[in-house]
Amino acid sequence: MKPFHTLDEQVEKLKSRELIVDDVDFAKSILSKENYYNVVNGYKKPFLKRDLGGALLQPEEYDSNEKVDTSEMAQIVKAVNLFRNVCAHEEILFLFKLNTKLKSTLFTKYFKSGAINQEKIEKSDLFALVAVLKLVTQKEEYISFIDNIDTLFSIYREKFKSVNFDKIIFLSGFHPNWKNEILESI
Helix, strand or coil, X not given: CCCCCCHHHHHHHHHHCCCECCCHHHHHXXXXXXXXXXXXXXXXXXXXXXXXXXXXXCCCCECCCCCCXXXXXXXXXXXXXXXXXXXXXXXXXXXXXXCCCCCCHXXXXXXXXXXXXXXXXXXXXXXXXXXXXXXXXXXXXXXXXXXXHHHHHHHHHHHXXXXXXXXXXXXXXXXXXXXXXXXXXX
């Protein structure tokens, strides 16, 4: 069994892992609601550095192209959890929307100007989630992720006969030029 750590100790551990903690009280409130495992350990694999063979480095070292702050990370983790829950309960993912939109600053601060059409993005749909995953995924893995989504869309576009597949993905926030917008934002 892992030893108990106070919220102050958990915040210090986050700082030691080079997470920017601007507001300690806010970080503690997130940790008390979500717990440390869900905030860091449950979703840490994409953040960890690997050796040339792809094995995780020991001791663990974090690797991120972006330096997201505590509140931004909490928002991303919460969004991932909510979308994951939809999938886990076999609900209709393409229609799911977050009750609270992702903050605009996640898009204006970390995406190249004009790459993501701010007027089109709803900031609460599946496309918004796919976009912000850029902030917590290494570039090569993110590009592969985008390519895989595009491949799946192509496969299903041909399989759907009774309904236009592009209308379905449009409901999820994916516009005709979505892939180019995402790749230009990197």
